[in-house]
Amino acid sequence: MGEVISLADRRRQRAGSRPEGPAPRPVLYYDLTCPFSYLALERADRLLHRVRWRPTCADALHRGDPWAGPAGGRAREAAERRAAKLRLPLVWPPNHPGAEQGAMRAAHHAAELGRGGEFALAAVRLAFCGGFDLDDPEVLAEAAAAAGIPLDDCLRAARDPALDAPALRAARWLLAAGADRLPVVRLGRVIYSGEQGVAQAAAMSRTPVRRRALG
Numbered sequence: 001m002g003e004v005i006s007l008a009d010r011r012r013q014r015a016g017s018r019p020e021g022p023a024p025r026p027v028l029y030y031d032l033t034c035p036f037s038y039l040a041l042e043r044a045d046r047l048l049h050r051v052r053w054r055p056t057c058a059d060a061l062h063r064g065d066p067w068a069g070p071a072g073g074r075a076r077e078a079a080e081r082r083a084a085k086l087r088l089p090l091v092w093p094p095n096h097p098g099a100e101q102g103a104m105r106a107a108h109h110a111a112e113l114g115r116g117g118e119f120a121l122a123a124v125r126l127a128f129c130g131g132f133d134l135d136d137p138e139v140l141a142e143a144a145a146a147a148g149i150p151l152d153d154c155l156r157a158a159r160d161p162a163l164d165a166p167a168l169r170a171a172r173w174l175l176a177a178g179a180d181r182l183p184v185v186r187l188g189r190v191i192y193s194g195e196q197g198v199a200q201a202a203a204m205s206r207t208p209v210r211r212r213a214l215g
Helices: 007-017 037-046 074-087 103-114 116-128 137-149 151-158 161-177 196-205
Strands: 017-021 027-030 052-055 184-187 190-193
Touching: 027 037, 037 074, 037 116, 037 196, 052 103, 052 116, 052 161, 052 184, 103 116, 103 161, 103 184, 137 151, 161 190, 184 196, 190 196
Parallel strands: 027 052
Antiparallel strands: 027 184, 184 190
């Protein structure tokens, strides 16, 4: 005997499963001096679709201590363990942790040009794979070239203190939203703090927003 299908139930199921729209576009907040941001950036481009890149001041988020947060003073060891687990290289720049203000300004400039991901990934690889100082103009030039950004514009941005403001505003917004460390991925109104939040956000970004079932 065939199965009797309730058309009313089927309509309710279809109404409940119909996608309302795509998941919100992810925003990745990072600091080029943060090793956990480096580990996240290495994976974010593969795991997240159409990422928006937001350079963010770690000092402002952590109230002046870039190593604040759950790992505390053990952050260096925690980063090394996590890099080993992910099978990613991790080399410490000689001046780490340094301010790298020029590089962060250039990162904002790159994001404004739509090349934020390319610049950020090139920069953190130079810093944490090569151990280079990102505030060295020659190193910054390498990151600009990898991102396809005109060198003169990049160096001009690196010298512009007005470009510090967006990174500070981003950090203060994250503090108000409850973030406690970088990197952070935001999906709509939901934030995921920490490097492992990239995978969590990726899983959620693949889930379409759905309407509630009727009735």
